[in-house]
Every structure is written in C-alpha cells, then in structure tokens.
Amino acid sequence: MALFHHHILIFLLLLLHHVPPCPATGGGGSWSLLLPSIGISAMHMQLLPTDRVVIYDRTDFGTSMISLRDGKCRPNSDDCSAHSVEYDVFHNSVRPLMVLSNVWCSSGSLMADGTLVQTGGWDDGDRVVRVYKSCDTCDWQEIPSGLSQMRWYATNHLLPDGRQIIIGGRQSFNYEFYPKKSGNENSPSLPFLVQTIEPNIENNLYPFVFLNTDGHLFIYANDRAILLDYVRNQVVKTYPTIPGGDPRNYPSTGSAVLLPLRIVQGIATHVEVLICGGAPKEAYVNANKGKFDGALNTCGRIKISDPDPQWVMETMPLARVMGDMLLLPNGDVLLINGGSAGVAGWELGRDPVLCPVSYRPSNPTESRFQVQNPTTIPRMYHSTAILLRDGRVLVGGSNPHDKYELGKNVLYPTELSLEAFSPPYLDSSSLGFRPVIISPKTVIHHGEWMFIRFQVSCPVDPNLVLVTMVAPPFNTHSFSMNQRLLVLDAGNTTVAVGKSHYEVSVMAPASSNVAPAGNFILFVVYQDIPSEGIWICIQ
Template identity: 45%
Template sequence: MPSLHFLQCLPFLILVILHFIFLARAQLPGTWEILVENAGIASMHTAVTRFNTVVLLDRTNIGPSRKLLRKGHCRSDRNDAVLKHDCYAHSVLLDLATNQIRPLMILTDTWCSSGQFLPNGTLLQTGGDLDGFNKIRKFDPCEPNGSCDWVELDDVALIDGRWYATNQILPDGSVIIVGGRAANTVEYFPPRKNGAVSIPFLAEAEDNQMDNLYPYVHLLPNGHLFIFANDRAVMYDYDSNKVMMKYPPLDGGPRNYPSAGSSAMLALEGDYSTAVIVVCGGAKYGAFIERSTDTPAHGSCGRIVATGPDRVWEMEDMAFGRIMGDMVMLPTGDVLVINGAQAGTQGFELASAPCLYPLLYRPDQPGGLRFMTLTPGTVPRMYHSTANLLPDGRVLVAGSNPHVFYKFEVEFPTELRVEAFSPEYLSPDRANLRPVIEGIPETVRYGEAFDVVVSVPLPVVGIVEVNLGSAPFATHSFSQGQRLVKLAVTPTAPAGDGRYKISCTAPPSGRVAPPGYYMAFAVNQGVPSVARWIHLVS
C-alpha cells in the first residue's frame, strides 16, 4: 500500500510530470493556428491558386454540407440518392488575405477525382464517381472579389472513366491522366489521337485490395515519368508507351491507395540531372481486406535516385508508423510529413490512432538523422484530409471525413476547420533573417537570366537562394504535380538602401519545370520570403 508521504506528494509529482510534458511539447518546432472555424465543407481535394486563394472540393453526392449555395443556384439531379434538389455547396474558395469563404457550384460528382494546373493557371479537374466518371471540369481562378466558378466541359470527356487516378503536367503543358479503378491506361488533356493507351505495369501492380490506385507520378528531368504503384515503380516513356526501366520492389508492403503511404520528389538543383524520390509509410497488406482499424501502420521510408545508375532503395524509419500522411515540399527543400493515422487503412471508418505529430524530413542529413519531430496538432486529420504549401511559407491543413456522410457526434468527426502549420523558419527569432522580395519579373522564359531584388533586416551572409515551388493538387495523401526547383544564382550583391540583387537563371526546359505559375521564394539561411508568383513560359 502506498505510504502516506507518497500520497501527500502525489499531486506535486503529477504537476511535475505535466510540466515536463508541456515543456517537451513547447520545445518542439512549429506552431499551429485555426484559420477558419467552419469552411462549410470537408476538403477532400485542395489547391492553391496564383491569386492567393484556395480551392476546397468535396464530393457532390454527400448530402447537406454546412454551406449554402447562393440563392437560386441549387443543383437538381434526379439520380442523386440523397438530395435530388441540392442547395448546398460542395466546393468553396478561401481568400487567404481575409480567411473568408465563398461557395462554388460543382455539378458532377468529384469523389476521389484528380487534378492539375494548366500552363495558363486554370485548374483542370478530371473524373470521379457516377456522373463524374468521364467528366472534365475547369476552374479559372480570379481575384478574391471576383465571381469565378467551376465550368463543366461538354465538348470533351475522358475516354476511360477515371476514379482514383493521378494527373501530371508534362513539359509541353499538356496533362497526362494515369490509372484509376479498372482503368490501367493513360490518356491526355488535350486529348491525343491515340486515345487511351494501355500500361500493363498498372495491371501488374493491381492486387486483390486494389493497391495500384492513385499511383505516385513524378516527371523526371530526363522527360520520362517515374510511376510508383503498390510496391514497385517504372520509368515510363509516355511518347513511345514504353517502360524504360523497372526499379526493384520497395520493401514494406503496398504504399498506394488504399494502403495509403505518400511520396515526394526532392528538390531539383545543380545541373538538374538527378531526381531523388522518397516514398514513406503505408498500411500492412490485408488491413483493407480485413477492414481492420487497429492493424499498426508501418513507418518505413524508401529513397531512390531515380535517374542514377544503381537504382537501389535506401531504407530508413520515421518516428511513427503512418498512413494517410501528406508530404509537402517546403521552400527550403525540406519535406513536411503531416496528417494521417497510426493504424488501419484508407476507407470510411477504417483507421484509428491519429498521428498528430508532423515530421520534418531533411534530405541533406545522413540516413537515420533525417527526421525531426515537430509540434503536434490537436485536430485529427484522417481519411480525406489534405496539406498544401502557402505563398507565405505556412502549410494549409484541411479536411478529414472518415464517414460516408457528414457526422459530428462521433470519435473522429467530419472536420470543417481549416488550419495552418508554421514551420520553425517562421518563428519570431528568425524574423531578422527573413527576406522580402522587392522586385522580380512577372514572366520568365526557359534559360533566361533575370534579377531578383530582396531586402533583409540583417546583413546577408552567404548566398540567398531563389526556389520555385509548384501549386499541386492535393488529395488522398499525394500532391499531384508537386515539385521544387532551386535556380542557379550568383552570389548576392548589395543594391543600395539595404537591398540585395540576386542574378538567377530560369530552368532550362519544361522537363525540369513544366510551364505554368510558380511560387518564387527567396531563401536566406533557411528562412524563406513570402513568395511572389511568376509565370514560367517557353
């Protein structure tokens, strides 16, 4: 039996333990904030536009959301099993300057669809379920006070219906649409004469729990595609429809939907000839078939030089097993791993043990030392959550709806809050290092030399980087079209009045950076500026 002295000291001991827990939490890098308490929808798909707005998109056949459409703009669909006359928004636009929400009108079902920005900044959105299966849509972004909205294209459609597909912009500005449920093919927008082309690799990667869905697709600087599905990958020449290289299988089991790992291509730099791919996390095989919510996820990561001669996976482990995590390329070249769960699999109500701790993956550190644990959030972000880099360097976190419809009085409710995570580079003690871009061209051409003028509170020591970050389409633990390109720069030169001039060279071709709008960040000693959008053209 505990002694009287111990019992008298117990409250103090509890306070001491709580103090150290709080101290440990407080010392972890990064901070969280709620941007919007109620966005009206749970965002299954999220994309940031060049007007510093964010498109949030759910599925249409989900019943009432918590945001009404404008008066007189209801959707009527006699085939909708839930709401045949639907006056609720299933897509909204977030203005990052004011955190205000505007409802958008989407007509056809976007459940588990795909997307990509076109060279002119238009968001292309493809596929979905039911009446959205063959559908192509566009969203032409506008100023936050504008009236831009979704447009359903009637003059063109997908040849093969696409559900759980992946989109990737190509060097010529067209978009390849890869895979999908029962669609082991690729096709293009604008459509090509050869139509939908079969890829046997996708069929070979399919198993009895469909682990070839939402394949990880990365455009390599040699112009070919790195396509990863299930536990294997190929280098694919889409022009000739040939597999140029088969990579060795990645140990650890399936990594794609529904087993829910994630992937990123690390920053392209130097002569841009080397591409390194990282694939992290996933569910153990069988968790989806067995509908297991408590099968522990694994935390293994594979890293491979996709363009190198050896092509061997280098393995390491994260601090946490994780499924449904999102990998976000930061302006510095580090990768943020955020969201997800530690057990179960993707699917409605098939995961548990939310993973609230983000991780920072530092590619330049030695193996075994690359992951740093960051400040945990408080909002579980499970199935159908997203993460996107913002122009100010924060990461927008949205969504999470592990249920068929919107449910709130449950353990893991439908999540309507939108948050932002600020990495350590935005901490107050680094404010004096943060550059401000004072001048940058709005448009640059491939291979063109141009100057960027920045100001910095403290004198610059070393070289200020200029890095271009794409605006990907984030969904289902993968950011379609995500890439970061570090430009060739000259040593920073004083330009008077506390300003500095950086001479840069634009990427050499669309293989390195496809045409389109990019967030241009100046990075001083690991601290990025607020980005300025530039248009990269041929």
C-alpha cells in the same frame, strides 16, 4: 468558445481511445485555427495563382453546411447546398461554388495559364472534365465527355507539352491526355497497373507520378516503380521492389515527393524520390475485419536518375498512414496528417498522428527527421494539406464516413475546419533573417537569367542565399500531384546594392522537362528562412 470546448472534448476522447504520443519535439512550429467551418470537408485542394484555394468534397455526401448563392439548387435536385468552395487566403473567407457532377475521389492539375483542370470522379462524373478559372464571380465549367475512359482515383501530371496526363483509376489500367489532340485519341494500356495490384484488392489507385528530367514519367504503384516513355508507351527502366515489399498506395496509403531538384546552369543531374509510410501487407483485409495493423514507420529513398538505382531505407520517428508530404520553400519535406493504424477507407483508420515531422534531405541520415508541435484536431481519411505563398501550410478535411457525421457519436467526426501550420522558419525569432523580395520579375523564359532584389535587416553571407521555385500541387488522398521544387544555383552571386538591400542572380530552368511552363512560387531563402513567395510564370 463553443468550438474550442468541442475540440478539447474530441482531444480528450481520443486520448481515452489511443493517440500515439509525440516524441520530444525540439522542432517547434505553431498552429492556428483559420475558420471553424468552411461548410464542406476539404477532400481536395488546389492553390491558384490568385492566392485563392479551390476546395471540394463530393456531391452525394448529403446537404453540406454552406448554401449555394442566390437561392440556387443543383439541377434536378433539391440539394441547394454547395459541395465546393473557393477560399480567399488574404481575406480568410470562403465563397460557395456550384459543381454539377460527382467529383468524389477525382484528380487534377493547374494548366500553364493558371486554370485548374480537374478530371473524373464517381458515377455521373467519371468521364467529366471540369475547368475553374479564378475570379470574383467565376464558377466551375463542365465538359461532360471530356475523358475517353472512366477516371476514379486516378493521378494527373502536367507534361512538357502543356497537356495533362491522367493515369489509372478504378478498373482503368491505362492513361490518356487532356486536352486531346484529336477526337479519336486513344488510351494506351499500362500493364504495370495490373501487375502491381495488391492481393485481395481489386485495383491499383492513385499511383505516385513524377516527371523525370529526361521527359519520361516515374510511376510508383504499391511496392515498385517504372520509368515510362508515355509518347511511345514503352517502359524504359524498371526499378527494384522497395525493401520489405509492403504496399504504399491507396488504400495502404503512404505518400511521396520528388525531392528538391538542384538546378545548375539550368540543368538538374540528380533526381531522387522519397516515399514514406503506408500499411503492411494484409492491413486492408484485416481492417475490414476490425483488426487495425500498425502503420509503416519507414521511408524509401531512391536516385531514379542513377544507372543502377537502389532503395535506401530510413526510419521515421512516427509511423504514419494517410499522411501528406509537402515540399517547403527551404527544401525541407513536411509529413503531416494521418493515423498510425489501419488503412484508408470508410471507418478503417485509427489513432491519429497529431505531430507533423520535418525531413531535411541534405542532412546526415541520422539527423534528417525532426518532430514538430502537435495540433489538437485529428486529420484522418480525406484530409488535405497545401503550401501557401506566405510559407504556412493550409490543413483541412477529415471525413472517414460516407456522409457528414458532425455529432459526438462517432470516433472521428467530419471535420469542416481549416487550420494553418506555421513551420519554425515563421517563428518571430527568425524575423531578422527573413528576406523580403522587392523587385520581382514575374514572367521568365526557360534558360533566362533572373536578377532578384531583396532586403534583409542583418548582414548577408552570399554563400547562404538560395532561390527556390515551387509548383503548387493538387492535393487529395495523401498525394500532391504535380508537386515540384527547384533550387536554383545562386553560387556566390549575391551582392549588396544598398543598405540592407541585395541582388542575387540565378538562371531559370533550361527546359520544360525540368520545369513545365506554368505558374510557380519563387522564394529567396537565407539561412533556411524563406521570404514570402511571389508568383512567377515560366513561358
């Protein structure tokens, strides 16, 4: 009850300050508080194939609210608190982890074997590679000089050859790979990261990066993008500046997704990127002077696979900065977290946006957005969100301060809680349409046919069945690295194989350019309602 009253008090204080009202929703969705405190603020999150989530903040926040196990302390320190935890989704519990070097504003991605490889950070952690493999007693393993360059606010992506690419970071206008092919592997220069620096800001941080289906990388920074052949270090395409020219990357933090890839006979021919929110030019400079400009309410959508790609602009029902964009199993995009004024950075954001918004890419332009029911907990700077296998969205974090501020003397206290947002497809009214996968195949190969049996209590129209695969991303600072959703062509291959039992046939993606080898969550979707997912591994 004390926690409930605490959140109600915060909610009332925010109302007195200013919280943008949500438009009439009609979208539904529901919220639940999972844990009142996990002991740390969830600045970074990654879902693992064990249905556990690695979460961490930074090692120099001061003492956290959760102790390390067995009376341990960090080496050469009197800090005996944890700055990383593993959240067990099934048991709704956390276990403290020992991270040695500073992971503040770092990056990472899952490797093909399900290991989290996390890179960089601040101070003693800026060249460190950290590896985490989930088990009941596992902990972080650190490689002190795993990187050739400092990586702070960099972006990672899993590549077709199984390695990670690490792009950019503060004062690091280049990229490198992990693991290295040789000890002297260089870090190719990327002038694009210098050319796109926002005026009056020294760096170009957390660029949006997506693997295109031709094997090249789409890289977006502030107001424009390139297609990079990273093997030859050549720019093979330059995209036009987004209309308006306002910045979308940190600290004018918008978010971005690679829209669902529709796979026909293993191949995707149309590739689109959606970028939403951010802050106007000069917003960062103004916020540092105490003037908090309103966030952008626009999204730009571009077909990066077109010979002559052009931006198409759309207007969101709610302006948003520092928001997260997540791909849901039915192909919708969820916009969640963030504020409606200011920018990212200590004390620089204002006016939390409490309502998520869903975006349906295949709908007509005027009917793509739908406002969802609000939370009562502001999720501002350093908040996170990831999709879970059961279709819920795990939401945590929010700390706009350079240390833990848990009292009532700040506008947005450090938030240690975890929430879950359940999209409308999890409403009880959808239960009769929700598929249940009953005969999964957990290991597949590129181009292989999959025969998936599932159960639905109502009669099934074969034309309304989809199979989707989601790569679980690494989420921090409003961007989900390595996020990818594939819609596998089911055609009308769904057939009845017994009472309320059906089988659908789909072909796996044909190449690692479309789907790098690794772990995905597979869903059967009927009438936009997804099953609980199952873990599969593409080899």
